[in-house]
Amino acid sequence: MTPATNAPRTLPRTCPLCEAVCGLEITLDAQDHVTAVRGDKADPFSRGFLCPKGATLGHLDEDPDRLTAPMIRDRATDTWRAASWQEAFGVIRERMPQVTGAYGNQAAGLYLGNPNAHTLAGALYAPVLIRALATRNLFSASTADQMPKQVSSGLMFGDPLTVAVPDLDRTDYLLMLGANPLESNGSLCTAPDFPGRLKALQQRSGKFVVVDPRRTRTAKLADEHLFVRPGSDAYLLFGIVHTLFAEGLDTVRVPVRGLDEVRTAAAPFTPEVVAERTGVPAGTVVRLARELAGAPTAAVYARIGTCTAEFGTVTQWLVDVINVLTGNLDSPGGAMFANGAALGIVRTRAFRLGRWNSRVRGLPEAMGELPVATLADEILTPGDGRIRAMVTVAGNPVLSAPSGPRLADAFASLEFMVSVDRYLNETTRYADVILPPPRILQSPHYDFALLNFAVRNYARYSRPLLPLGTDELSEAEIMARLALAITGQQAQPEVDPLAAVDEFVIAGTLHKAGMTDRRGELLGENSTEQRIDLMLRLGPYGEWAAAGGSRPQARRDDGADAVAEVGAADKEPRVGLNLQVLLDNPHGIDLGPLRPRLPGLLLTASEQVELAPEALLTDVARMHERLGDDAPAMVLVGRRQLRSNNSWLHNVPPLVGGSNRCTLHIHPDDVNRLGLDGHAVVKSAAGALTVELEPTEDIMPGVVSLPHGWGHGDSEQTVARAHAGVNANALTDDSLVDAPSGNAVFNGVPVTLTPA
Numbered sequence: 119m120t121p122a123t124n125a126p127r128t129l130p131r132t133c134p135l136c137e138a139v140c141g142l143e144i145t146l147d148a149q150d151h152v153t154a155v156r157g158d159k160a161d162p163f164s165r166g167f168l169c170p171k172g173a174t175l176g177h178l179d180e181d182p183d184r185l186t187a188p189m190i191r192d193r194a195t196d197t198w199r200a201a202s203w204q205e206a207f208g209v210i211r212e213r214m215p216q217v218t219g220a221y222g223n224q225a226a227g228l229y230l231g232n233p234n235a236h237t238l239a240g241a242l243y244a245p246v247l248i249r250a251l252a253t254r255n256l257f258s259a260s261t262a263d264q265m266p267k268q269v270s271s272g273l274m275f276g277d278p279l280t281v282a283v284p285d286l287d288r289t290d291y292l293l294m295l296g297a298n299p300l301e302s303n304g305s306l307c308t309a310p311d312f313p314g315r316l317k318a319l320q321q322r323s324g325k326f327v328v329v330d331p332r333r334t335r336t337a338k339l340a341d342e343h344l345f346v347r348p349g350s351d352a353y354l355l356f357g358i359v360h361t362l363f364a365e366g367l368d369t370v371r372v373p374v375r376g377l378d379e380v381r382t383a384a385a386p387f388t389p390e391v392v393a394e395r396t397g398v399p400a401g402t403v404v405r406l407a408r409e410l411a412g413a414p415t416a417a418v419y420a421r422i423g424t425c426t427a428e429f430g431t432v433t434q435w436l437v438d439v440i441n442v443l444t445g446n447l448d449s450p451g452g453a454m455f456a457n458g459a460a461l462g463i464v465r466t467r468a469f470r471l472g473r474w475n476s477r478v479r480g481l482p483e484a485m486g487e488l489p490v491a492t493l494a495d496e497i498l499t500p501g502d503g504r505i506r507a508m509v510t511v512a513g514n515p516v517l518s519a520p521s522g523p524r525l526a527d528a529f530a531s532l533e534f535m536v537s538v539d540r541y542l543n544e545t546t547r548y549a550d551v552i553l554p555p556p557r558i559l560q561s562p563h564y565d566f567a568l569l570n571f572a573v574r575n576y577a578r579y580s581r582p583l584l585p586l587g588t589d590e591l592s593e594a595e596i597m598a599r600l601a602l603a604i605t606g607q608q609a610q611p612e613v614d615p616l617a618a619v620d621e622f623v624i625a626g627t628l629h630k631a632g633m634t635d636r637r638g639e640l641l642g643e644n645s646t647e648q649r650i651d652l653m654l655r656l657g658p659y660g661e662w663a664a665a666g667g668s669r670p671q672a673r674r675d676d677g678a679d680a681v682a683e684v685g686a687a688d689k690e691p692r693v694g695l696n697l698q699v700l701l702d703n704p705h706g707i708d709l710g711p712l713r714p715r716l717p718g719l720l721l722t723a724s725e726q727v728e729l730a731p732e733a734l735l736t737d738v739a740r741m742h743e744r745l746g747d748d749a750p751a752m753v754l755v756g757r758r759q760l761r762s763n764n765s766w767l768h769n770v771p772p773l774v775g776g777s778n779r780c781t782l783h784i785h786p787d788d789v790n791r792l793g794l795d796g797h798a799v800v801k802s803a804a805g806a807l808t809v810e811l812e813p814t815e816d817i818m819p820g821v822v823s824l825p826h827g828w829g830h831g832d833s834e835q836t837v838a839r840a841h842a843g844v845n846a847n848a849l850t851d852d853s854l855v856d857a858p859s860g861n862a863v864f865n866g867v868p869v870t871l872t873p874a
Contacts, residue, residue, distance in 0.1 A: 134233075155168070224254060291327075308565075349866030432734055467721070491860065538554075
């Protein structure tokens with residue numbers, strides 16, 4: 119760990135605030151305060167790119183409203199007080215077993231928020247909590263975001279983490295639906311400087327087309343923007359599939375099963391039929407199909423706007439169906455699969471959907487978790503298995519999940535609740551104990567999840583820039599000690615609970631790899647770093663990678679081959695990755711462009727891409743039945759903002775204001791038609807809000823847009839409270855989900871507007 123010094127210094131660090139994984143250079147003064155943040159020009163992946171969020175990392179790191187000690191709530195007075203770690207874990211050790219002892223393990227629930235995907239502790243130690251709780255009531259932000267993509271990938275490729283991403287740096291044609299990377303910096307597509315990569319596509323005479331009900335910043339950069347009715351993307355894609363078959367434009371280059379079934383399913387969705395549903399002219403649908411088939415290379419990419427819709431999983435499936443039919447899946451310049459450097463979850467069985475179902479509504483399990491849209495049901499509905507205690511980690515579902523006010527009522531009814539969080543916020547206010555992690559700069563960083571979705575293979579590890587104080591615990595140690603307390607156990611003075619967890623994992627992994635004799639070779643200042651070293655050594659570029667296949671060599675950020683010395687006497691050049699290689703290359707290592715990986719990557723029983731999964735064909739039948747439904751007069755969609763990240767950057771002064779406001783985008787024609795002025799009451803089946811209007815021609819008539827993550831009126835965060843906004847999820851309905859995945863529906867929500 120880098121110790122504190124008495125001199126200013128500039129140190130490299132990976133930004134943890136979004137999926138772009140940009141390299142930063144952070145300047146600290148003699149008192150360890152951040153004085154400057156710049157993009158790291160030596161990072162071979164981000165090359166100095168920096169967005170407003172990354173530039174304000176110091177403000178977030180030193181937020182005066184962040185919690186610096188455990189907090190305990192007195193339920194009788196609803197007041198908070200600071201406590202010691204010993205007292206906080208003591209309360210958990212007493213109260214959680216009381217609940218599970220009285221009602222059983224299924225009375226406990228766990229919610230993991232979005233930041234867990236951006237922290238090393240969330241990636242490595244959340245499973246410890248899951249094992250300790252021993253419950254099926256697991257929930258996360260995944261089912262309010264990307265679960266349709268993971269379900270469709272699991273059904274098609276056998277592994278929900280086998281997600282194809284557009285090969286941005288080599289493609290000639292990109293069709294993008296429901297994505298706004300100039301605001302989001304990319305999602306399920308790790309690509310620092312996404313804007314620069316899109317401009318480079320155009321500069322090499324390529325083309326990219328955006329399909330979106332809003333003329334977003336990304337749409338304005340595009341060569342073509344097409345307005346589409348919210349929630350109808352699956353119909354548009356089916357029209358393209360229909361045309362590819364009808365005109366004999368299909369070219370399949372990967373092993374597939376179910377081609378005829380897809381052809382049959384697409385038959386009713388002619389360009390003329392889907393034009394009525396989508397608002398995209400039939401001739402345009404045909405042209406898109408021809409352009410995708412005729413381009414030298416092409417990729418289709420769709421993100422959160424399409425995932426959080428009624429037919430989200432079918433949409434994501436059709437994205438990859440088109441990539442297959444145009445010969446662009448697993449092909450340079452098409453949609454390809456990244457190869458993360460660290461050994462992740464090793465699956466040996468094909469993905470299965472719905473291994474169990476939720477107690478109240480029977481919604482399907484996916485990837486070991488249940489839909490967050492039914493979390494309130496599981497808390498509020500009496501009966502065996504009712505959740506009576508919750509653990510939340512780095513999440514604010516009261517603002518981010520559907521029917522937010524109902525979920526707040528549910529949390530208020532719990533008998534016990536624990537939150538691991540840096541803030542007292544709209545969700546953690548209902549906890550009995552809050553355990554705050556340390557400053558961001560006191561934590562190590564490696565992007566285990568996000569680098570599996572990168573548009574170029576790459577690795578970078580950041581050690582903590584600052585040491586922990588005497589009364590501080592790392593987030594990893596908090597998770598390990600929490601797991602003990604949940605089961606009623608107390609950490610023994612002579613046993614380091616974090617080291618015990620790591621040793622258990624290390625020993626088991628080495629045993630499975632047949633390398634138990636190599637335990638002493640692992641590098642690292644602590645057990646967490648030794649786990650990282652092990653994952654790198656056993657990964658696809660690693661020193662201990664499986665014998666028998668050639669390994670691409672790591673390259674230093676200056677372009678030279680990376681060399682890791684395994685011993686003073688050996689000095690073998692060009693060995694594979696280990697922790698020391700990344701420490702020697704703190705700006706990151708370029709591992710080369712994406713390479714074809716099929717069929718070896720497939721885990722399907724057929725060892726082919728399953729083009730026609732039964733669960734999706736069933737939902738296609740439901741789509742067909744909906745063709746005759748009348749479209750609502752007005753629908754609500756969400757909105758990404760460049761200087762915001764869900765609900766947790768609204769307390770950073772430089773990021774609040776300007777375009778980063780909670781207003782309702784509405785077309786001027788709708789303002790005039792409805793007789794609105796300044797503010798309006800927006801009402802849905804779930805609730806009503808009074809919102810400030812922001813008329814703009816950048817949105818379709820009949821569509822309104824409200825950003826996600828606001829509603830801080832009662833917040834303890836001073837800046838957020840001063841710019842409170844409204845909670846969009848007071849309007850979304852937790853009874854509406856995408857059928858195959860259970861993902862919440864946030865886009866295409868029917869609403870009415872009346873003068874305020």
